[in-house]
Structures are given as C-alpha cells and as structure tokens.
Amino acid sequence: MAQNLVVGxxxxxxxxxxxxxxxxxxxxxxxxxxxxxxCGGDDGGCSSCGSCGSGQQPPEEKTVAMPRSRQQSN
Known part of the structure; x- marks a missing residue:
C-alpha cells in the first residue's frame, strides 16, 4: 500500500x-x-532567447584520406 502511494x-x-x-x-x-x-519564449523553444546562435562559424570541414587496402590482387 505504501509503495503504491510513493510511486504515485x-x-x-x-x-x-x-x-x-x-x-x-x-x-x-x-x-x-x-x-x-x-531559454524559452512564448513558444517554449530555445531559439527565442538568442543565446543558442552565438554567431560563431562552424568548424571548417577537412577531407580524410582512406588508406589503401593491404590485400594483394591476383
């Protein structure tokens, strides 16, 4: 009985x-x-306070080279 009350x-x-x-x-x-x-405006979202978009640019993407396979082709 007490357990039901606590859970409720x-x-x-x-x-x-x-x-x-x-x-x-x-x-x-x-x-x-x-x-x-x-944050939060009338819509409840974070975008209304302006602190989410700090004006910083996203980091520049870098290309990653995949190493060649070490398997010998016959």
Missing part, C-alpha cells in the same frame, strides 16, 4: 516538473507560476 507521488511530481519546464511561458504566467530558468 513520484509520478505526480515528474508530471508537474515536465509541465513547469516545457509549457509555454504565456501559459505558465496565466496560471501564476514562475517559468523555469533558461
């Missing part, structure tokens, strides 16, 4: 955390809940 509380806590973390900021404000720290 853990599931409820996990569901509340997911809601707090991933619901759009506008919804959380209407509910009177402070949004989770970090």
């Amino acid at each position: 509380l853990i599931v409820i806590a996990a569901a509340l955390y997911v809601g707090w973390r991933y619901l759009p900021k506008g919804w959380l404000q209407r509910l009177g809940v402070k949004p989770a720290p970090g």
